[in-house]
Amino acid sequence: MTDLIRRVLIATLLGVLLYGGFVIYSGYRDIEQTLLEFRWLSFGLALLLSSTNYLLRFLKWEYYLNRLQVKGIRKSDSLAIFLSGFVLTISPGKVGEVFKSAVLKRTHGVPTSRTAPIVVAERLTDVLAIVILITWGSLSFDGGFVWAGIGTGLVSVALTLILWERPSHWFIAQLRPRQRVARLAPKLEQAFASLRILANPAALPIPTAISVVGWGCEAYAFYLLLEGLGAECTLGLATFFYSTSTLAGAVIPVPGGLGVTEAMIRGQLVGLGGTTTAVATAAMILVRFATLWWAVLVGFLALGWVQVRFPSLFKEPLDGALPPANAS
DSSP: OHHHHHHHHHHHHHHHHHHHHHHHHHOHHHHHHHHHTOOTHHHHHHHHHHHHHHHHHHHHHHHHHHHTTOOOOOHHHHHHHHHHGGGGTTSBTTGGGGHHHHHHHHHHOOOHHHHHHHHHHHHHHHHHHHHHHHHHHGGGSTTTHHHHHHHHHHHHHHHHHHHOHHHHHHHHHHHTTOHHHHTHHHHHHHHHHHHHHHHSGGGSHHHHHHHHHHHHHHHHHHHHHHHHTTOOOOHHHHHHHHHHHHHHHHHSOSBTTTTHHHHHHHHHHHHTTOOOHHHHHHHHHHHHIIIIIHHHHHHHHHHHHHHHHOTTTTSSOSGGGSOOGGGO
């Protein structure tokens, strides 16, 4: 638990320094005036929409557990365990969300190697959904389809590598003769088998549709925040800005996309949206508090509930149950 708090505090400090730098660069007085004129009801609605996204993603988590025949978990416990993964949303590439698999192992004895592929399947369907949102948003301006084409190509390659069994079998075969890593081979076999169950074409449409609605809620939250700031921006353009920035932050291995997502949101609002730097910076900070940092707070609250339900959760270090970040 101490290590979790340390990670979050470090990321929070980085966030404070980052946002402080943006505010100073953009003009403190201008941003202060912009926030004074902001309609704060929009922020409340943004939090509600982000929370809706979390609940929809929980439905996806339940769908995947059912596909893997993981039974006997109370829905309230499953929800709390799922949300606890948000504590490490600010880890590179969101690999920290494997944390919920470690919690599930400690509380219900489900092997981590069995459920960790859910995180990969979640990320895959999230990316598919975001590409769909980017494609829709790209209709708002000329040249936007280039982004959609690149994203679709990358997703297609990733999906092919996951579903094609030969590369994974070859990789696992290379591990078996090596004493230091041979013990990983059975776990990786189980992980790849689970992943193919979760990511086969028949299993993709439902979770992808859930993701489209969920991430669409957050894109709409961004649009409402822009409206609250008095910015003139269409829903399509706001969706494109938010989705491309979210995708960039997820792909580039920095904690929570810090710096990458913020810079893209601000840059696109000024460069393509025609907003002032003060409005763009304020919108960027508001949407990150309503999404990223709200998720971290929700994760801590959920983890507290899990610890109350299962007092032995942290009697031994939980981090040892997690795979290393570069293994995901």
